[in-house]
Amino acid sequence: MDLRDLLGTELPIIQAPMAGAQNHLLAAAVCEAGGLGSIPAGMLDAPALEAELSAIEGLTERPYNVNFFCHQTPTADPAHIAAWHQMLAPLFAEFGIDPGTIPSGPTRQPFDAAMATVLERHRPALVSFHFGLPTPELLQRVRATGAKIASSATTLEEGLWLQEHGVDAVIAQGLEAGGHRGIFLGEELTTQLGTFALLPQLVAALDVPVIAAGGIADAQGVAAAQVLGAAGVQLGTAYLLCPESRTNALHRAALKSPRARHTALTTLFTGRPARGIVNRIMRELGPLPADVPDFPLAGNAIGALRAKTEALDLDHCTPLWAGQNVSGCRETPAAELTRELASGWRD
Structure with a gap:
């Protein structure tokens, strides 16, 4: 069949x-x-x-x-979230994000x-x-x-x-x-x-x-x-890249560039391993660092960074999902x- x-x-x-x-x-x-x-x-x-x-x-x-x-939706551990925010602190400082304003809960x-x-x-x-x-x-x-x-x-x-x-x-x-x-x-x-x-x-x-x-x-x-x-x-x-997709401009540009040849599995964006085009946050923190909150609790802090960087036309913190063969x-x-x-x- x-x-x-x-x-x-x-x-x-x-x-x-x-x-x-x-x-x-x-x-x-x-x-x-x-x-x-x-x-x-x-x-x-x-x-x-x-x-x-x-x-x-x-x-x-x-x-x-x-x-x-x-x-299974996990219960947020304040200590774990604090360690996560500490890991992201240089990026928070660079892009003017107050971690106290980041929402909690699953994304x-x-x-x-x-x-x-x-x-x-x-x-x-x-x-x-x-x-x-x-x-x-x-x-x-x-x-x-x-x-x-x-x-x-x-x-x-x-x-x-x-x-x-x-x-x-x-x-x-x-x-x-x-x-x-x-x-x-x-x-x-x-x-x-x-x-x-x-x-x-x-x-x-x-x-x-x-x-x-x-x-x-x-x-x-x-x-x-x-x-x-x-x-x-x-x-x-x-x-x-189909015209009917909702892939944003930054993601489309990355897919059409030589960068798309380098993808990696990363837990940075959500807490579970997922494959995407390597970008700044993956290079600086490593794609699979310790202290990333359980899926999907990592997404709140990343969402705040993504909003700030995308407003500057940067894909530094955007999950650029893609397979190995583009x-x-x-x-x-x-x-x-x-x-x-x-x-x-x-x-």
Whole structure:
């Protein structure tokens, strides 16, 4: 079974959910081209999600995906936050930020009952998760809508765990992928595999379809994933320069520059490892320093720095999410790009 059989799409292409860099406009364009567009919900509350799903349904009648995070929201430790602010103190001083004005609390929300209620009204074709799966009760509510369920695996062990917990498909997220790692059974980054090492292992071990993600940027990469047994391909970085995306000007400029050749996994922006183009804060503090608060509590201080630096037209503290392969990232309409990517798939 490939992605088209599972979800009723014309093409075996999923546009990866990219919170902050897209909304329903990009997703709808991909859907209309025959792929599966995705709505990222990790930075939305239930009313905002309702608005996004209503908006995409106003633009397309085709299947779409909604993606959620499944993290446990931590309790802020004042001592830990103070140590974090101390690490950032030189940047606070340089850009005139009073740490006493920085808000507390999470900047990203996990899937919850209110979100499930929205899904019950809209009934998307696919609901995908990052960082594992929600509670069995919430997962059953999603399944009862008729949606297929997928989640990201970054290791063979995670793929087996997801299959045991009843997913309909596993997304093989290789180390090359931009944005947040879906790692959830541990925190050891040495366990993380490249896409074309992870994909065949999951295909051999699992009975459910496996979707390849990470480092695939063109039709040749799509073809390679198919040869290794993928049921479909999920791509994000390739869509970042599409006119329908919401990638900001600083991020677009970085993607089009030689800087995009150097990406790194970093916990600086949110507290969880995520891949982005190396910028000043990553160089000065190191991409994986100690004392970064647990996900997503790091985001408040970074948000204050980002606002100040972006106002000066600087990307010093902006998360420039991107995968290791930006070669397919072009200013091409999303529908055209989707069809180009799918041309690598052979029936």
